[in-house]
Amino acid sequence: MAATTSAKPTGPTPVKNKKKSVFQTNNWVDIFLTVVRLVAIGIIGLGFTLFVIQQATGEGLSSEALRNLIVAGIAQGAMYGLIALGYSMVYGVLGFINFAHGEVFMSGAIAGWIVSDTLFKNGLWESNFIVSLLIVLTVSVFVSTAATILMERIAYRPLRESPRLIPLITSIGVSFFMQNAVLGLIGPSSKNFPALPEWLSKKRGFLGIELEGTKLLVLFVAFVSMAGLWFFVERTKTGKAMRAVAEDKEIAALMGINVDRIIITTFAVGGAMAGVAGVLWGLLFRGVSFLTGFLPGIKAFTAAVIGGVGNLGGSMAGGLILGVAESVGPLLILEPLGIPGVSQLKDVVAFSVLVLVLLFKPSGLFGERLSAEDRA
Amino acid sequence: MTATAANTSDAMASAPGVRSATDVDWRRSANIGGILGITAVFIGLVGMAVGLDKRMLIDPVLSLGYLFVLAIPLIGGWIAAREITLEGMTAPIKGARDIVAGAVAGLVGGAVVAMFLVMLNAWDLQELLPNWSDALLDMYTFGQGVGVGIVLVLVVGLVLGAIGGAVHVIPAKPRRLLSIAVQWVISFAVLEAVIDDLLGGFGLQAVADVIYARRGGLLIIPGLIIGAIAAFVAHRFEGKGAELKTQYMELEPERKNQVSKQGLIIMVVLGIVLPIFLGKIVNELLSNVGLFILLALGLNVVIGRAGILDIGYVAFFAVGSYMMAFLTSPLAPWRESDGILSAVFGWLPVLNWFVALPIVVLTAAIVGVLIGTPVIRMRGDYLAIVTLGFGEIIRLLFLSDWLAPTFGGAQGIRSIPGVNLGFAEINGTDPRAVFYLVAIFVAIAIYVSSQLETSRLGRAWMAIREDESVAEAMGINTVTTKLFAFVVGAILASFSGAIFAAKVGSVFPNSFELLVSIIILVVVIVGGMGNIPGVMMGAVVLIGVLGGPSQPGLLQEFSEFKLLIYGALLVFMMLKKPEGLIPNAARNRELHQEEALQDAWLKGDKPGTTKDEVDDAGPAPSAADIDGSLGLGGATS
Amino acid sequence: MTRLLEIENVSITFGGLKAIDDLNFHVDEGEIVSVIGPNGAGKTTFFNTITGLVTPQIGDIKFEGQSLIGLDPNEITARGLARTFQNVRLFPQMTILENVMVAQHCRTNQRVIGPLFRTAAWKKEEAEIRERAEKVLGFFGHRLVGYRLEQPAFVLSYANRRRLEIARAMATQPKLLLLDEPVAGMNPKESEELTHLIGRLRSEWGFSIVMIEHDMGVVRDVSDRVVVLDHGVTIAQGSYEEVSTNPTVIEAYLGKAAAESEGGGSLDSAAHSGEGAH
Structure with missing residues (x-):
């Protein structure tokens, strides 16, 4: 046999390999997962169909009530979105879930309560609300940012090169520690933000919908923060450096980027967004406590997953989707199925959304944007 | 560590020159001091200091709360004076310099606390922070009022920091005995409930009454006696444990099995009999x-x-x-x-x-x-x-x-x-x-x-x-x-x-x-992941002493703060000892065995034998293998 | 001779980059085939494709006449293919013995009941696993046996890690062994010894072998056939002598200009320069 230089195919016509469909597989795990997916779709479909029927026969919710639920969901979702940005940015750059990010949000909320309570006692809250709000926001953002920078410096930086699960476990510890530290500092009871001035909280028409002023304020602040973040990441030099670090840390370092500083900035920006969300949470729900961070933290993570971790716009959208889903979902899908006490199942819905999203589309609805090493 | 100290005492006599007492990394000491101060303030503000003050350890001088607070400058002083010894370099000679480094850290910490005390005295923030209280002020000033208290805090910080630093200076042997004595005294104080219970069960209630104060806490004189006995026993039986271990290691596998079985039977019998008492x-x-x-x-x-x-x-x-x-x-x-x-x-x-x-x-x-x-x-x-x-x-x-x-x-x-x-x-x-x-x-x-x-x-x-x-x-x-x-x-x-x-x-x-899951996670990680005896020890120590999510432990006063401690412990373990506190016995054995075999091989390495000949001669590892194992072993573990 | 492995028209694209382009390849039973090629030629992707880590978009891979497409890596190993990795990937915290014992997973089947009730079948299987492990390790002389059995794999020297990795692959009881640069990082004496062992792997253990290798001496000494890959395409195949004098191959290693100017440049020196870029 001579040394043949084979250039063109000589064999039979090439077979195109398609991904095997579930019906061909004999792997019971795949079959099980398919069944789970089908059941989930079935339940959601059934509930929704029943809901539509009820609406048609006039037994269901009034459109007014439904609209209120959606608006409430959007307001809450905006906060989830703001918190989710922190998860997303850190995940994008370091490839790890900062489990304690919910606690960063909580620290912002608590700081907001301390300042607003003091201002209320001074009378400034009543006399000049806008200035007070700016002060509260500034302090909260400062506290959250400081908390997250400290966290990075003390707990996460030494672990940057360790196996993935080590920093994750550490962040669980940080979260636990912060919760209980705040419990020790301010006590177990729920603390109330002072009430908003009447001129702000009253209902007003907006685009033909009657809206509570507070919710409008929440949406406005969330929108401004989001726009600011977008400008920062897409338009500034630091933002570009951040994206470079997210893509490949080593190369970025070779290009003269101070990776440590960029990572801290990432944490800080995420922390600032969480701080804003903390104040908004306090304004909207008024009560805050050491546990305030836990559920919103997990839900914001869910939002980040829905939107695709590392994808900032996706995170915000994911937050809105989750907020609306958990606000409307129980009434839209569970209530028509005849399940009593559905409002208690709000959190079950949120967690189920997390499980389902990861079952159906682990990379999120809008796609992940991860660094090269994490994709591998 | 012990080796370092031993070198020190030897070196002292023929010392090429002890460093001057001012050869201190001042900035580092001051930084550590700042952290100490903040830690002390934090412990006060979360309510731990006052909350734990209720539990007497040594009647009437030391409560659990004070133990916690005073341990901070001690440990801080020790850390401030610690120096990294590089492999293959002569260890720095210990001396007055270490005491100064510790003292500086302690003093700075004291200053931070003093500033806090001034604020605590001047403002009233109790509405926002429930533990911003007179009780805390009282405790941190040792009940002497702000003026005297501040001076006291500074002095105590200085002295304890210096003592912490001085730990490096004490020669190895007395240091070991001292630490064993302290450990035993504190264990006796902490385990009061168990020991009291046990003595009562064996009909020795009278002994318990002599050791412990009526309102709780070890009495001073019995405490000193316990410490002395512990130190004496440690001195008398020094090295006996290691000897027994080597003896056990050298046994035939069959005999080894037999011994382990006997040990197991003793454990089981103890487990059955002890609870009766x-x-x-x-x-x-x-x-x-x-x-x-x-x-x-x-x-x-x-x-x-x-x-x-x-x-x-x-x-x-x-x-x-x-x-x-x-x-x-x-x-x-x-x-x-x-x-x-x-x-x-x-x-x-x-x-x-x-x-x-x-x-x-x-x-x-x-x-x-x-x-x-x-x-x-x-x-x-x-x-x-x-x-x-x-x-x-x-x-x-x-x-x-x-x-x-x-x-x-x-x-x-x-x-x-x-x-x-x-x-x-x-x-x-x-x-x-x-x-x-x-x-x-x-x-x-x-x-x-x-x-x-x-x-x-x-x-x-x-x-x-x-x-x-x-x-x-x-x-x-x-x-x-x-x-x-x-x-x-x-x-x-x-x-x-x-x-x-x-x-x-x-x-x-x-x-x-969820917190139940997290507490179990802490137990597993503190004990050492994948290590059955370690995990069991972790559960005994953590759940036994601090308590479970809703179950009180030995130190019931901790119930408010145990979750905080669990969280801190989890972070600390991940940062400093991700493999757990209790080393994996099997892995240890392997590493030691390897050293022993290498020693044997090095001794048998006659001059004139080339590496290759040794390599081919039999089971002895080649020189390259040994290099690899040392380097990589060190890097991985 | 019967065909053991057949690769038909396989193509693999990573986001527009063709890593393997319409590749045809086969191994007969009892053959030792070397795959060579400059860095980035797609050699490791080629191994990853065979072992199921990467699924080809187009083409078919047949082992003993049955397609491997769509099987998980563990199923492929169970069919009788085993591999080593270019950048040795042992289980570092497991002992040397355990490393080899665990590789027999797909040949054994005791799960929970056996060890819990200490059944006779379990004891027998454990004994067999251990015996086989020691036999496989014994193939490398005294280096991996005796007191070494109970040592964690991370204490081993680089060369011994490579040996252990081969032992681990052998323990899966494959028909076809895929070795990814088995002598990389070894000194000449060690690689000479390993070359010898590779020959024995066929003669004594009956494995067919596909080997990726940069060391032309080893390739020359052991291979029945040499296949040259470049940019995901087979540019030549045949005996070592045939391939090493093939102008296309030399061009691939040295570049067109060099091939022309040097005229009769030999592959041995070319491969070395290829390695230099490594």
Whole structure:
């Protein structure tokens, strides 16, 4: 046999390999997962169909009530979105879930309560609300940012090169520690933000919908923060450096980027967004406590997953989707199925959304944007 | 460390020159001092200092609160004076310089606290921070008022910091004896309840009365005696432990086995006999510890062996408890409601605990498969959060009104009978019996996990933990193998849940919050992932001393702060000792054996023998191998 | 001779980059085939494709006449293919013995019941696993046996890690062994010894072998056939002598200009320069 230089195919016509469909597989795990997916779709479909029927026969919710639920969901979702940005940015750059990010949000909320309570006692809250709000926001953002920078410096930086699960476990510890530290500092009871001035909280028409002023304020602040973040990441030099670090840390370092500083900035920006969300949470729900961070933290993570971790716009959208889903979902899908006490199942819905999203589309609805090493 | 100090004392005589006392990294000392001060302020503001002040350790001089606060400058001084010794370099000579470094740190810390005290005195922030109180001011100024107090704080910081630094200066031997004495005195003080109980059980109540003060706390003179005895014993038997160990290591394998068996029998006998002499409180404590050992052994299989970070592990504990309650309680809500369940299973009698157990275990296994299958292919970090989600979903479902007709909602399921043995019933009123029951299941769990660890499945788990894709390329079906770990973990947790239900007599959703999962995780990590004795020790120390999520430990005063400590401990362990506090005995043995063999080889290395000849001559490792093993061993461990 | 492995028209694209382009390849039973090629030629992707880590978009891979497409890596290993990795990937915290024992996973089947009730079948299987492990390790002389059995794999020297990795692959009881640069990082004496062992792997253990290698001496000494890959395409195949004088191959290694100017440049020097870029 001579040394043949084979250039063109000589064999039979090439077979195109398609991904095997579930019906061909004999792997019971795949079959099980398919069944789970089908059941989930079935339940959601059934509930929704029943809901539509009820609406048609006039037994269901009034459109007014439904609209209120959606608006409430959007307001809450905006906060989830703001918190989710922190998860997303850190995940994008370091490839790890900062489990304690919910606690960063909580620290912002608590700081907001301390300042607003003091201002209320001074009378400034009543006399000049806008200035007070700016002060509260500034302090909260400062506290959250400081908390997250400290966290990075003390707990996460030494672990940057360790196996993935080590920093994750550490962040669980940080979260636990912060919760209980705040419990020790301010006590177990729920603390109330002072009430908003009447001129702000009253209902007003907006685009033909009657809206509570507070919710409008929440949406406005969330929108401004989001726009600011977008400008920062897409338009500034630091933002570009951040994206470079997210893509490949080593190369970025070779290009003269101070990776440590960029990572801290990432944490800080995420922390600032969480701080804003903390104040908004306090304004909207008024009560805050050491546990305030836990559920919103997990839900914001869910939002980040829905939107695709590392994808900032996706995170915000994911937050809105989750907020609306958990606000409307129980009434839209569970209530028509005849399940009593559905409002208690709000959190079950949120967690189920997390499980389902990861079952159906682990990379999120809008796609992940991860660094090269994490994709591998 | 000991070696360093020994060098020091030798070197002192012929010292080429002791460094001047001012050769201190001032900035570092001051930074450490700042951290010390902030820590002290933090401990005060979270209420730990005042809260723990109630517990006397050594009557009347030292309370637990003061121990905590005063330990800060001591440890800080020690850290400030510590220097990194590089491999192969002569250790820096210890001397006055170390004391100065410690003292500076202590002084700066004292200054921070002093500033805090001024603020504490001037402003009233108690409305915002409940612990911003006069009690705290009183405690931190040693009851002397602000003016004198501030001076005192500075002096105490300075002195304790200096003492902390001086620890480096003391020669190895006295340092060891001193530390043993201190450890023993503190252990006697901390373990007061157990020792009191034990002495009482043996009819030696009089001794306990002599040692301990009536209102709690070790008395000073008995304390000193205990310390002296401990130091004397340590001095007298120095090195005996290591000697015994080498003797044991040199035994023939068969004889070794025999000795281990004898040791095991002694342990078992102790385990059976000791509780008879212990009172209710300690037995209660032991049974709680046992329940957590069960849980920790289960989680150890999942995370320590197979490397799956399951933080919704409490779900299986909950399923075990609820299922047991569901089957054995005559007042289980489903029996009274007129839903489908009572229609279909109405014939089902109230089961005996032992009859119900297989059903409980089976249910837990099924839930394990149901939860495990969807998550098992996810990335590690997603898996963690999703298991957490499942844990919460299960708790919320037990809590919901929707399933209240079955599981009782927030009211839970009550009047669960104890474990009926025919001649007696084990329930929460008799903690000793519960302890025996738990001990039997712990023994089963140890057997199961150690037996599986060394089997085909255990090896596959380990391979997956080390490198999942290579494990798959070596022919391991990672999905089913991981699922097995999940299910074994679920079953062990359901044992614990089943006993828990019978012990407490009622189950509520609130007993199964996320924090239970996290506490079990801390226990596993502190003990050392994948290391059965370590995990058990972790449970004994943490749950025994600090307490479980709702179970008090020995230091009941800690109950408010234990979660804070658990969180801090988790972070600390991950940063400093991710492999756990208790080193893996097997791994240690291997490393030591290797050193011994290398020594033997080096001795036998006659001049003129080339490396290659040695390499080919027999089992001795080649020089390259030794280099590799030393370098890499050091880097990896 | 019967065909053991057949690769038909396989193509693999990573986001527009063709890593393997319409590749045809086969191994007969009892053959030792070397795959060579400059860095980035797609050699490791080629191994990853065979072992199921990467699924080809187009084409078919047949082992003993049955397609491997769509099988998980562990199923492929169970069919009788085993591999080593270019950047040695052992289970470092497991002992040397355990590393080899765990590789017999797909040839054994005791799960929970056996070890818990210490059944006779389990004891027998454990004994067999251990015996086989020691036999496989014994193939490398005294280096991996004796006191070494109980040592964690991370204490081993680089060369011994490579040996252990081969032992681990052998323990899966394959028909076809895929070795990814088995002598990389070894000194000349060690690689000479390993070359010898590779020959024995066929003669004594009956494995067919596909080997990726940069060391032309080893390739020359052991291979029945040499296949040259470049940019995911087979540019030449045949005996070592045939391939090493093939102008296309030399061009691939040295570049067109060099091939022309040097005229009769030999592959041995070319491969070395190729390695230099490594």
